[in-house]
Amino acid sequence: MxxxxxKPDDWHLHVRDGAALNAVVRxxxxxxQRAVIMPNLVPPVVTVxxxxxxxxxxxxxxxxxxxxxxxxxxLYLTEKTSVEDIRRAAGEATIIGAKLYPAGxxxxxxxxxxxxxxxxDVLAVMEEEQFxxxxxxxxxxxxVDVFDRESNFVSGVLDPLLRTRPMLRVVVEHVTxxxxxxxxxxxxxxxxxxITPQHLLFDRNHLxxxxxxxxxxxxxxxxxxxxxxxxxxxxxxxxxxxxxxxxSAPHARSTKENAxxxxxxFSAPVAMELYAEAFDRAGAMDKLEAFASEYGAxxxxxxxxxxxxxxxxxxxxxxxxxxxxxxxxxxxxxGETLAWRCVDHE
Ligand code: NCD
Ligand code: ZN
Numbered sequence: 110m111x112x113x114x115x116k117p118d119d120w121h122l123h124v125r126d127g128a129a130l131n132a133v134v135r136x137x138x139x140x141x142q143r144a145v146i147m148p149n150l151v152p153p154v155v156t157v158x159x160x161x162x163x164x165x166x167x168x169x170x171x172x173x174x175x176x177x178x179x180x181x182x183x184l185y186l187t188e189k190t191s192v193e194d195i196r197r198a199a200g201e202a203t204i205i206g207a208k209l210y211p212a213g214x215x216x217x218x219x220x221x222x223x224x225x226x227x228x229x230d231v232l233a234v235m236e237e238e239q240f241x242x243x244x245x246x247x248x249x250x251x252x253v254d255v256f257d258r259e260s261n262f263v264s265g266v267l268d269p270l271l272r273t274r275p276m277l278r279v280v281v282e283h284v285t286x287x288x289x290x291x292x293x294x295x296x297x298x299x300x301x302x303x304i305t306p307q308h309l310l311f312d313r314n315h316l317x318x319x320x321x322x323x324x325x326x327x328x329x330x331x332x333x334x335x336x337x338x339x340x341x342x343x344x345x346x347x348x349x350x351x352x353x354x355x356x357s358a359p360h361a362r363s364t365k366e367n368a369x370x371x372x373x374x375f376s377a378p379v380a381m382e383l384y385a386e387a388f389d390r391a392g393a394m395d396k397l398e399a400f401a402s403e404y405g406a407x408x409x410x411x412x413x414x415x416x417x418x419x420x421x422x423x424x425x426x427x428x429x430x431x432x433x434x435x436x437x438x439x440x441x442x443x444g445e446t447l448a449w450r451c452v453d454h455e
Pocket of ligand 1: 328356358359372373374
């Protein structure tokens with residue numbers, strides 16, 4: 110069986126820099142027309158000039174083989190981010206928003222924001238310019254249980270923020286809980302959420318029962334089965350506020366299979382295959398195209414892609430590893446048999 114879809118976009122992606130960038134970005138360019146490139150490099154991508162320079166590096170790495178991939182850049186918000194840079198970014202077609210990392214929440218977030226009050230002038234300009242705020246929605250206080258960090262962020266940070274700044278456009282990135290899904294539903298058209306393949310396919314039992322699986326460890330961490338059900342229901346509901354964002358976050362195998370393993374699932378080589386798996390299991394293949402290829406573009410005010418990709422229902426086995434500079438990298442679902450595959454360049 111074959112299914113032709115409008116070419117999708119990945120509205121949340123990490124591609125790193127240097128040799129890692131060269132190793133991973135082609136996987137995304139194979140399936141996706143555009144991707145929102147996360148700014149959590151070391152050092153982070155803070156200014157417009159840095160974002161535009163990073164964009165050139167991503168373009169060079171992605172399109173050396175003739176692909177037509179379009180990176181959409183983000184600025185990393187710090188407590189030193191200037192109002193002028195935000196106004197300038199809002200006028201750049203290739204910069205799509207600014208990313209809020211609560212300091213300490215995840216990989217390379219040390220330069221992030223400790224309190225929203227510290228960036229209130231920037232948030233005011235983002236609201237005025239209708240320049241989207243992309244949020245990593247987890248509180249970081251050490252006493253808050255890691256499984257509660259997203260829910261606490263939604264009720265304790267996001268809800269008050271949107272009461273103060275009701276016109277702010279917000280994408281709650283990689284939602285993982287029923288609480289976050291309910292919040293996005295209740296919040297109106299200016300608030301949306303991305304959903305990853307791992308949060309649609311796995312819960313914390315997959316991560317922890319029968320031995321810890323480092324390649325399923327990401328942040329926000331996988332939650333309960335009931336949360337996963339809420340995510341599947343949201344993704345397949347046909348509601349335009351939920352759209353595709355893989356959060357593919359490459360880390361070398363040696364840094365994942367480690368006494369202090371890094372957070373992040375590398376899903377880029379199998380992204381559409383995994384979403385197809387999740388939608389097919391939910392009996393909702395007819396909802397995949399809008400989730401993957403329409404709602405994100407609509408939220409960000411971008412044209413729909415005009416090319417197509419083809420998904421084919423023919424079982425295949427995900428490779429155990431891919432090259433990653435001088436190292437290797439383990440993809441999400443390594444060694445597993447998937448029902449769907451994405452047929453190249455049609
Ligand atoms: C991301 C990374 O490695 O950059 N890791 C992850 O677990 N998702 C950062 C992030 O998006 O939180
Ligand atoms: Zn991410």
